[in-house]
Amino acid sequence: MAYDFDKIKSFSRLPGRDGRGYDVGVFAQPIVDLNDPDKKHYEILSRFEISFDDPDATERIFHQLEQSNEIINHDIDMLRRAHVVLSFLEKKLPINKLPYLSVNLSPKTLSSQTFTVALQAILRDDPAVGAHLVAEITERFDFDDPARAAHNMKNLHDAHIEISQDDVPEGVCAGLKYETTRQFISTIKMLEGGELILSSIIGKSFDPNDYNRVLEKIETEEMAVSALKNGFHRGQGWHFGRPVEIDVIINQLFIENGVEILS
Numbered sequence: 001m002a003y004d005f006d007k008i009k010s011f012s013r014l015p016g017r018d019g020r021g022y023d024v025g026v027f028a029q030p031i032v033d034l035n036d037p038d039k040k041h042y043e044i045l046s047r048f049e050i051s052f053d054d055p056d057a058t059e060r061i062f063h064q065l066e067q068s069n070e071i072i073n074h075d076i077d078m079l080r081r082a083h084v085v086l087s088f089l090e091k092k093l094p095i096n097k098l099p100y101l102s103v104n105l106s107p108k109t110l111s112s113q114t115f116t117v118a119l120q121a122i123l124r125d126d127p128a129v130g131a132h133l134v135a136e137i138t139e140r141f142d143f144d145d146p147a148r149a150a151h152n153m154k155n156l157h158d159a160h161i162e163i164s165q166d167d168v169p170e171g172v173c174a175g176l177k178y179e180t181t182r183q184f185i186s187t188i189k190m191l192e193g194g195e196l197i198l199s200s201i202i203g204k205s206f207d208p209n210d211y212n213r214v215l216e217k218i219e220t221e222e223m224a225v226s227a228l229k230n231g232f233h234r235g236q237g238w239h240f241g242r243p244v245e246i247d248v249i250i251n252q253l254f255i256e257n258g259v260e261i262l263s
Contacts, residue, residue: 027243040099086129102134107174131160150180
């Protein structure tokens, strides 16, 4: 399916929810491959307007959305947007120049039949770009339905969509708790400082060297060098770039690849 740039530009906003008092902005922040900085990778983020005045607002609102299960539709919307962006870029760039786009998915989303149906529809639209999507499991909640989550993660895996686990906390990572899902996880994002406290999962030894690792909150060149020396594969933080609207990264990619920028 063909998409135009005006549609992509509209992706910088999500509709506000009645009575909630906020709008949602959609941004992209770079994730850098520490061994191959030329490989383009972005995390697609949603942030709430009031969070500029209240730094805890984003986490609080996400918690509300998860409690009400509204997070499922939010996550699916974000995944669709990332897929549309890749489908748009696929017509403009060589396949080896397509970026990778990470999208946060709640354990509640992965536990839902709604996500199963939505993923099938997304992949029917343009299955070729699936390998450039990354599904990042958030850490806030556990799976409501581990069997359904395992089924959904297998569908992601079969579509060549990389799966990662956000912020590895002590012993309660939703994706890592279950043998049926753990085998699909190829990236682990680390807590600030890179401390991996988790020593075993459901009775089995856990070796962080079995996984790619991403260190967040890198703010200086020295921190980036240290991350690489300490075995991290990818890095994210303001040293590499702050979140920007999605059309900005598209034009950055166009400039780097000699494609006429759009407005």
